[in-house]
Amino acid sequence: MTPQPDRGARSLTVLARVADGRAAQLKKTLREAGTPFAHVPGTHVVRLVVIEHAVAQTRPTVWGWKARLLDLVVHAGRPPRPDRVPHPYVLLTATVDGPQERFFAGMRALGPEADGIWEHCDGYPGSGDEAAFVRFFTERSLPADYTFGGAPEGTVAELQNAAALRRRLAALAATGNGGRVPALTTSAPAPVPQRPRKDVAKNLRLADIQGMVLRGFGHHHAAAHLFLRFTEPGAARAWLGGVAPRITSAAEVQERPNRALHLGLSHSGLAALGVAHDELDAFPEEFRAGMHAREDRLSPGRGAGSWTGPFEAPGSVHAVLMVSATTPEILGATLRELRAGTEPGGGVLILDEIRGDRLVATEGGRKTFIEHFGFADGLSTPLVAGYDEGEPADLLPPGEFILGLPDVDGDIAGRELPGELSRNGSYLVYRKLEQDVPAFRATTEAVAHRFDGGAEDVAAALVGRRRDGAPLDRCPVASHVRRANPLDTLPGGTKLSRRHLMLRRGIPYGPYLPEARPTTAGSGVCSSSRWSATSAGSSSSCRPSGWATATSSAAAASRTSSPPPGVPGRGSWSRGSHRRTCRSRARW
Amino acid sequence: MTVTARSGRSTALTVLSPMPRLWAGPLRAILYVRKLLGPARDLQRMSFIHFAHWSVITRFPGQQRPARYAYLLFRSDFNGDWDEYIDAFSIVIPKRMALIWGWSYGYPGALPPEPFRRYIRRNDLPVDHYWSAYPESSVSEIASALRVRDKYREHLGDTDPADAPAHPAWGRFLTDVQGDLHAWGHDDDTAA
Numbered sequence: 001m002t003p004q005p006d007r008g009a010r011s012l013t014v015l016a017r018v019a020d021g022r023a024a025q026l027k028k029t030l031r032e033a034g035t036p037f038a039h040v041p042g043t044h045v046v047r048l049v050v051i052e053h054a055v056a057q058t059r060p061t062v063w064g065w066k067a068r069l070l071d072l073v074v075h076a077g078r079p080p081r082p083d084r085v086p087h088p089y090v091l092l093t094a095t096v097d098g099p100q101e102r103f104f105a106g107m108r109a110l111g112p113e114a115d116g117i118w119e120h121c122d123g124y125p126g127s128g129d130e131a132a133f134v135r136f137f138t139e140r141s142l143p144a145d146y147t148f149g150g151a152p153e154g155t156v157a158e159l160q161n162a163a164a165l166r167r168r169l170a171a172l173a174a175t176g177n178g179g180r181v182p183a184l185t186t187s188a189p190a191p192v193p194q195r196p197r198k199d200v201a202k203n204l205r206l207a208d209i210q211g212m213v214l215r216g217f218g219h220h221h222a223a224a225h226l227f228l229r230f231t232e233p234g235a236a237r238a239w240l241g242g243v244a245p246r247i248t249s250a251a252e253v254q255e256r257p258n259r260a261l262h263l264g265l266s267h268s269g270l271a272a273l274g275v276a277h278d279e280l281d282a283f284p285e286e287f288r289a290g291m292h293a294r295e296d297r298l299s300p301g302r303g304a305g306s307w308t309g310p311f312e313a314p315g316s317v318h319a320v321l322m323v324s325a326t327t328p329e330i331l332g333a334t335l336r337e338l339r340a341g342t343e344p345g346g347g348v349l350i351l352d353e354i355r356g357d358r359l360v361a362t363e364g365g366r367k368t369f370i371e372h373f374g375f376a377d378g379l380s381t382p383l384v385a386g387y388d389e390g391e392p393a394d395l396l397p398p399g400e401f402i403l404g405l406p407d408v409d410g411d412i413a414g415r416e417l418p419g420e421l422s423r424n425g426s427y428l429v430y431r432k433l434e435q436d437v438p439a440f441r442a443t444t445e446a447v448a449h450r451f452d453g454g455a456e457d458v459a460a461a462l463v464g465r466r467r468d469g470a471p472l473d474r475c476p477v478a479s480h481v482r483r484a485n486p487l488d489t490l491p492g493g494t495k496l497s498r499r500h501l502m503l504r505r506g507i508p509y510g511p512y513l514p515e516a517r518p519t520t521a522g523s524g525v526c527s528s529s530r531w532s533a534t535s536a537g538s539s540s541s542c543r544p545s546g547w548a549t550a551t552s553s554a555a556a557a558s559r560t561s562s563p564p565p566g567v568p569g570r571g572s573w574s575r576g577s578h579r580r581t582c583r584s585r586a587r588w
Numbered sequence: 589m590t591v592t593a594r595s596g597r598s599t600a601l602t603v604l605s606p607m608p609r610l611w612a613g614p615l616r617a618i619l620y621v622r623k624l625l626g627p628a629r630d631l632q633r634m635s636f637i638h639f640a641h642w643s644v645i646t647r648f649p650g651q652q653r654p655a656r657y658a659y660l661l662f663r664s665d666f667n668g669d670w671d672e673y674i675d676a677f678s679i680v681i682p683k684r685m686a687l688i689w690g691w692s693y694g695y696p697g698a699l700p701p702e703p704f705r706r707y708i709r710r711n712d713l714p715v716d717h718y719w720s721a722y723p724e725s726s727v728s729e730i731a732s733a734l735r736v737r738d739k740y741r742e743h744l745g746d747t748d749p750a751d752a753p754a755h756p757a758w759g760r761f762l763t764d765v766q767g768d769l770h771a772w773g774h775d776d777d778t779a780a
Contacts, residue, residue, distance in 0.1 A: 009639070011639060011641040013641065013643055013661065013663075014649075015645075015648055015649050016649070017648070017649070017650050026716075027716050030716035030717040031716055031717070033717055035719055037719045038719065038721075043719070043721055044638070044639070044720070044721050044722075045595075045598065045600075045638065045639065045665045045718075045719065045720045045721065046717075046718075046719050047600050047602065047663070047715050047717060047718045047719070048715070048716050048717040048718075049602055049713050049714070049715050049716055050716050051604065051713065054604065054606060054659075055604070055605075055710060055711050055713075057605070057606060057692075057693040057694040058694055059693075059694060060694060060695075060696035060697075060703050060707065061703075063696045063697055063703060064697055064699070064700065066686075066697055067695070067696050067697030070686060070690050070695070070697065071695075074608075074611065074690060074691055075608065075693065079693075080606060080657075080693035080694065081656075083606050083656065083657055085648070085655075086648060086651060086655060087648075089648060091602070091661075091713075093602075093641065093663050095638075095639045095641075095665070122650070123650075139649065140649040140650070141649075142643050142645060142649070142661070143643065144641050144642065144643055145615075145616055145619035145620065145623070145642050145643055145644050146619040146620075146622050146623045146641075146642045147639065147640065147641045147642070148627060148628065148631060148637065148639070148640040148641075149627070149638070149639050149640075150631065150632055150634070150635060150636065150637035150638060150639070150640075150666075150727050151638055151639075151727045151730045151731065152730065152731050152734050154730075154734060156721045156722075158734075159721075159722055159725070159730055159733070159734075160721065160722055161737075162730070162733035162734050162736070162737040163722055163724075163725045163729065163730065163733045165733065165736065165737055165740065165749065166729075166732060166733040166736045166737070166768070166769065168749050169736060169740065169749060169752070169769060170769045172749065172752060172753055173762055173766075173769055284702065409679065409699045409700055409701070410699070411699060411700040415700065416702070
C-alpha cells in the first residue's frame with residue numbers, strides 16, 4: 001500500500017513488465033498518445049516512462065574529498081559492475097487525489113486508450129473486468145518511502161478553479177475602475193560608491209587580475225571596443241604577447257590611469273590561438289557554446305535573430321579589446337598605437353569597433369553619470385571580499401568573480417579548468433543593448449494618470465529607484481533592480497542569488513534624446529547603452545538572463561513592467577540589436 | 589543530454605540510480621525518519637517543487653529473485669529551469685542529499701554543482717508521456733491563487749466576479765492581495 005504522504009494528494013508508482021520485443025511499439029504509442037489522463041478524475045500529474053536499460057554508472061572524474069571519502073565508506077572504493085534491468089518495464093507514476101484504487105478505477109474508463117498502452121505488458125487483463133484491471137495495477141505498485149508536496153493542499157478541481165478565479169480578478173484589476181497608486185516614497189539614501197580596503201587580501205594577486213574586474217573606470221569619459229579575429233595562430237600569439245604587458249591590471253587602478261586596456265578571449269579565440277583540445281574541452285558548456293548558440297534559451301521567444309555583425313554567427317569574434325580613456329584625445333592616440341599592430345598579414349583582423357561616451361547630467365551643480373532613460377548609472381555592484389570595504393554579509397568571496405579562488409560554495413572557482421590558462425581570469429559577458437527611449441517615455445506618460453506621483457513615479461516603479469539612485473521603500477518585485485539582484489525571492493533564497501551575482505561595467509553609446517523631442521514610439525530615434533558584465537567563479541553565473549528575463553516561480557513579472565536599462569529583458573524597451581558573447585580573459 | 593519532459597511550466601525529473609543492496613535498509617530507515625519529521629520547511633520555501641517522491645526498489649514487481657542492485661527511484665515535478673532546480677537543491681540541502689543519494693554509485697557530491705548537474709542529467713530518464721492538470725500554474729502561483737480565493741470570500745463573499753469592481757469592498761480586496769495578483773508569469777503564458 002502506498003503510505004499516506006504528507007498532504008491530501010497521494011503519490012503512486014506502478015512498474016509493469018513489458019512483454020518481450022514490445023518496448024519500441026509501446027514507446028511509440030505513448031509518445032503519440034493525446035491527453036488521456038485529462039479524463040481521469042483527480043489526476044494532478046502523471047508520467048509514463050519505458051525503462052529498457054539502467055543508466056550505466058561511472059565514477060566521477062571531478063570530486064571533492066568529501067565525496068571521495070563517502071565513496072570509500074559506502075562502496076569500499078569499488079566501481080559499479082555493469083548493470084541491466086532484468087526486463088523492460090513501463091513506469092507509471094502519478095500524484096492523485098484519494099486512494100490509488102480510485103485512480104486505477106478511473107483509468108479503466110479510458111477503455112481502449114488504456115488497453116492501447118498496457119496491452120504491451122505481461123499479464124494485462126484488459127479494461128473489461130474492473131476488479132482484474134485494478135488488481136493488475138495494485139499488484140505492481142511500489143510503496144513510496146517518502147513523498148513531498150510543495151504546493152498548498154487542494155484537489156485538482158480546487159486548484160484549477162482558484163487559478164482561473166485569480167486570472168479573472170487580475171484581468172479585472174488591470175482594466176478595472178482606475179484605482180490610484182499613492183505617491184512612492186524613498187527613505188534610504190542613494191548607494192555610495194565602493195571603497196577599497198587599505199590592505200588588500202594576500203590571495204588577490206592584483207598584478208595578474210584585469211583592472212575592470214575589481215573596479216569600474218568612472219573617470220574615463222570615452223571608450224572604444226574593438227572586436228578581433230585571429231587569422232594565423234603564430235602571428236596572433238606574437239601580437240597578443242605585445243599587447244599583454246599594456247593591459248591594465250587591478251594593481252594600477254588606484255593610480256587612476258588616464259587610459260585603460262582590457263582584453264577578453266572567446267572560446268573560438270582560444271582555439272584559433274592553438275590551445276590544446278583537452279584544455280578547451282575543460283571549459284563549461286556556457287563558455288564553449290557561446291551565447292549565440294544559447295540565446296534561444298537565455299532569451300526565450302527572441303533568440304539571436306536581431307543580433308548584428310560581427311556577432312551574427314557563433315564563434316565569429318575571437319577577442320574583444322576594451323579601451324577607455326579620460327578624454328577622447330587620449331583614447332584616439334591609444335587606438336592609433338593599437339591599430340598599428342594589426343596590419344594585414346599580422347594575424348589579427350579588426351572586425352568592428354564601437355564607441356561609447358558618458359552621459360552627464362548636472363543637477364544642483366553636481367554631475368552624475370546617467371543612462372538613456374535618465375537614471376543614475378553604475379550603482380550597486382557586488383562587493384568583493386578581500387578588496388572592498390563592507391559589511392561581511394554584503395561581501396562575496398573573490399572566487400565568484402576570479403577563477404582559482406574560493407567561491408560561495410567553499411569550492412575553488414574553475415577547479416576543473418587548466419590552471420595556467422584560467423588562474424586569476426574571469427568570465428566576461430559582453431552585451432550591447434538598445435534602449436527604446438521614446439517607448440519608455442510614452443509608456444510612463446500613458447499610465448501616469450493612475451499614479452499620484454505622475455510619470456516620474458511610473459519610471460521609478462519600473463526601475464526600483466529614483467532618478468538619483470535612491471531606492472524605493474517598497475521595491476516592486478518586477479522592477480529592474482530586483483531582477484538584477486532578486487535577494488531572497490528566488491528558490492534557494494539569498495544563498496542562491498549570491499551564487500549568481502555579476503559585476504557590471506557599462507558605458508552608454510549614442511546621443512541622449514532630449515526631453516522635448518516628440519515621444520511617440522517608433523519615431524526611429526533610439527538611444528542605446530552598452531553593458532558588459534564580468535563574473536567568474538562558476539559558469540552558472542554566466543547566464544544572467546535566466547533571471548532577468550525571469551519568470552520562474554517567484555520573481556514573475558508582468559508584461560507591462562519589463563526591465564529597463566541595461567538588462568536583457570523581454571520588454572519592449574530593450575528590444576533590438578542584442579549582441580552578446582561570453583568569453584574569458586585568460587592569462588598569457 | 590536526455591530529454592526532460594515538460595508540460596507547460598511543469599518539468600519532470602525521473603532518476604533511477606543503482607546502489608548496493610546492502611544499503612537499501614539504511615536508506616529506507618532514513619526516508620522513514622524523514623517522513624516522521626514532516627514536510628521539510630526549507631524545501632517548501634523553495635516554492636517551485638510541485639511533488640517529489642522517493643522509492644527504494646529491491647525487487648521489481650513480478651521478479652522471483654532480488655535484483656543485483658537495489659535502486660533508488662526519485663521523481664519530481666517542478667516548475668522553472670532545470671539547472672535552477674538542481675542548483676537550488678545542491679546549495680540548500682547538500683548534506684541531506686548525501687544521506688539520500690550517497691549510497692548510489694557514481695554520486696559525486698552535491699557541491700561543487702557542476703559534476704552534480706552532470707550526474708543528474710545523465711541519470712534523468714527520458715519520459716515518454718507526461719501530463720499535468722494545471723500546466724500553466726507554478727507552485728507559487730497556486731499558493732497565490734488560493735490566497736486570492738480566500739481573501740475574495742472574506743471581502744466579497746459570494747459576489748459574482750463580474751460585479752466585483754462595483755462592490756464597495758473591491759478596493760480593500762485589491763490592496764490586500766495585490767502581491768498575489770500581480771505575478772503573471774511568462775509573457776507567452778498570459779495569452780490564455
